[in-house]
Amino acid sequence: xxxxxxxxxxxxxxxxxxxxxxxxxHMGHRxxxxxxxxxxxxxxxxxxxSYEKLSINESVPSRFSPECPNSSLLNLHLHxxxxxxxxxYLCASSRAGQGKGNEQYFGxxxxxxxx
Amino acid sequence: GxxxxxxxxxxxxxxxDSAVIKCTYSDSASNYFxxxxxxxxxxxxxxxxxxxxxxxxxxxxxxxxxxxxxxHFSLHITxxxxxxxxxYFCAAxxxxxxxxxxxxxxxxxxxxxxxx
Numbered sequence: 767x768x769x770x771x772x773x774x775x776x777x778x779x780x781x782x783x784x785x786x787x788x789x790x791x792h793m794g795h796r797x798x799x800x801x802x803x804x805x806x807x808x809x810x811x812x813x814x815x816s817y818e819k820l821s822i823n824e825s826v827p828s829r830f831s832p833e834c835p836n837s838s839l840l841n842l843h844l845h846x847x848x849x850x851x852x853x854x855y856l857c858a859s860s861r862a863g864q865g866k867g868n869e870q871y872f873g874x875x876x877x878x879x880x881x
Numbered sequence: 882g883x884x885x886x887x888x889x890x891x892x893x894x895x896x897x898d899s900a901v902i903k904c905t906y907s908d909s910a911s912n913y914f915x916x917x918x919x920x921x922x923x924x925x926x927x928x929x930x931x932x933x934x935x936x937x938x939x940x941x942x943x944x945x946x947x948x949x950x951x952x953h954f955s956l957h958i959t960x961x962x963x964x965x966x967x968x969y970f971c972a973a974x975x976x977x978x979x980x981x982x983x984x985x986x987x988x989x990x991x992x993x994x995x996x997x
Contacts, residue, residue: 822984
């Protein structure tokens with residue numbers, strides 16, 4: 767099973783709202799990722815967690831706050847977003863480290879609209 | 882850092898014909914090259930990948946070839962079907978000697994349309 771699940775599927779929020787995106791995997795993967803994808807563009811890496819510790823933050827604004835409560839769950843907390851933050855937010859997971867077997871699998875994404 | 886260029890940006894083929902998408906990468910240290918298919922409204926799906934110790938890999942109608950000297954890899958889809966219509970992304974990754982995997986660098990994507 768290579769399934770990564772994400773909730774909600776769609777989210778509309780105002781610029782003053784606080785919301786959270788959730789991601790879950792049960793593949794035993796210890797690396798989890800948040801990506802942002804704009805229409806007709808490739809995914810753009812935001813954060814990487816490795817063994818539940820934040821290992822990469824690609825200079826993402828502080829209005830995006832990631833959290834990894836355990837090895838299966840990844841959250842992205844959203845606060846005071848801007849309309850330009852509207853995008854598809856993708857979660858992915860993989861084994862940590864290099865070598866065979868650390869393919870990255872994506873979830874279906876959360877379509878976020880900021881009004 | 883790594884740069885991945887992907888061509889063409891759009892590709893239309895007749896059902897049953899073959900489709901080829903090409904990518905070039907800049908960093909000779911890249912050693913893992915996955916291809917993802919993304920259908921409308923869905924997340925990217927890993928369809929095939931190749932590592933730098935292999936020149937070609939095939940899975941049913943899909944094949945990937947790698948030319949390390951030219952820093953070039955390609956996706957080949959034979960006997961295309963309408964359900965192959967999607968955006969395809971290539972990617973490259975460097976694994977550094979410390980044991981930590983570096984992250985994927987994606988190409989810009991190819992919109993493949995298979996005409997019935």
